Amino acid sequence: MMTRWFKNAIVYSLDVETYLDSNGDGVGDFQGLISKLDYLSGLGITCIWLLPFFPSPNRDNGYDVKDYYSVDSRLGDLGDFVQFMSKCHDLGIRVIIDLVINHTSIEHxxxxxxxxxxxxxxxxxxxxxxxxxxxxxxxxxxxxxxxxxxxxxxxxxxxxxHRFYAEQPDLNIACEQLRKEILRIVEFWLYLRVDGFRIDAAERVIELDGASGNQRKMLDDFFETLRSFVASKNPDAVLLAEANVAPKDIGLYLRRNQRMHMLFNFYINQHIFLSLAKGDAKSLRAAFEKLPLCDDQQQWLNFLRHHDELTLTLLSDEQRALVFSQYAPQKTMRIYNRGIRRRLAPMVANDPRLLHLCYSILFALPGAVLLRYGDEIGMGDNLNLDGRVSVRTPMQWSSSHNAGFSTANARKIVHPIIKEGEYSFTRINVLAQQRDPNALLNFIERMITTRKQTPEIGIGKYSFSKNTPSGILAHTCEHDNVKMFFCHNFKDEVTTLALSDFIPEHSAVFEILCDGESAVHDGLIILDGFGFIWLRVENKI
Known part of the structure; x- marks a missing residue:
């Protein structure tokens, strides 16, 4: 059976309005995005997830949709979208768009x-x-x-x-006519060749207090109806659910080949940061052991950050307080009493070792990979902006006017560009990092290239080693007689391990990737503080 494309996808999340402005009005647009597709292709991105680009009053960053069949006029028109899709497919890049069906705008x-x-x-x-x-x-x-x-x-x-803003009335999925209309919307965008949909607020879509009997069954079956319909129009298209749920509830979304293809791995995301905060990998290993296994028609989408806050609701109060103290010590860095409104680089004090460790963990864990625009260069946040907007500042392309994002007057820019401090666009930008072989951008590009050469991560059987020091996460992924071994050090101290504790002595071991200081020598794995190493293991002939 051919491996489904999403099993090893490298997904890149972006908002058209903050990516690149082509006409000087201060707002990013599809023509600007089209001009940067070669950059994304060169980086190694295989799929773009577009945040909502539909007409909207923008009470909630476009998630308050007033027309599902069009493009926000600030960003372009349907012709621009078709041109965008055509070039993406020419470059081998798939496209997933947001399907916002929990609510609409009050202006719909x-x-x-x-x-x-x-x-x-x-x-x-x-x-x-x-x-x-x-x-x-x-x-x-x-x-x-x-x-x-x-x-x-x-x-x-x-x-x-309404569970979101008052300007976002909830839709009633129990209504048969509404369900039919949703399928028409899906069919429209599939006709324009999109490769899938991110189901926004998926856990709320099928919630309805008081639902019972046939109505409850209909809600439970809605995702199956949606998947069947999508498959009938494009068997290669995928459904990706946004559902921040505990392991016991994952079956509502990943159920054989009947519901979602992919699920955001919120549970692992939160335990990555818990383990990093503790300097103890046991929490992350234990979290992965609680997850159900994905079959060949399902996949996790692992991530570090996305466009919303880093939510911590699946942790205990004590665990959440620990993560807050480490990565959001000031109240202005927190939001809704549940999450962190910062980008990754500021969270780890822009420490290259921690940034590299975080991305190595992300790319090595079983599942597909999600990157947020700007994180590939270590963009910062603007905590002076309201709420979630702190992590939604425009892309920093160069040190020129407005970070190369727009030629408009600064007052017209959709969100203020970061101009001061360590994360200023004069210091952090794509052009500067492309010229620097040691920059984060080039590290991410190497990481993506290496990940593409190790498909075992996305499709193989995985196993986590239990008999390791508390700060060490060690696991293997194996497929078709090829085994990959990964080792990550969550502590800021050198740790030495016996290679034979993880790999049979008759094996040939090849170093694929490491942090630069860690190495295999004389039968030992020597991990630097916050170090990592990837090894390919083969049987000696």
């Missing part, structure tokens, strides 16, 4: 019509009540910015339900 025509009358054909697309119903605080996605989930609408003369 469905909602505008629904609020006019209880007899509107769109009334049942949303959730209404004559009075605010009881709710749990955890249902509020943005605590501190919203304090309730029911908002009264004067025109409708009822309350509507």
């Amino acid at each position: 025509p469905w909602f505008l019509d629904a609020r006019k009358s209880k007899d509107s054909p769109y009334r049942s697309f949303y959730i209404w009540s004559d009075r605010p119903l009881p709710f749990k605080k955890k249902e509020i996605v943005f605590p501190g910015e919203e304090d309730q989930v029911w908002t009264y609408d004067d025109a409708a003369q009822q309350y509507y339900f």
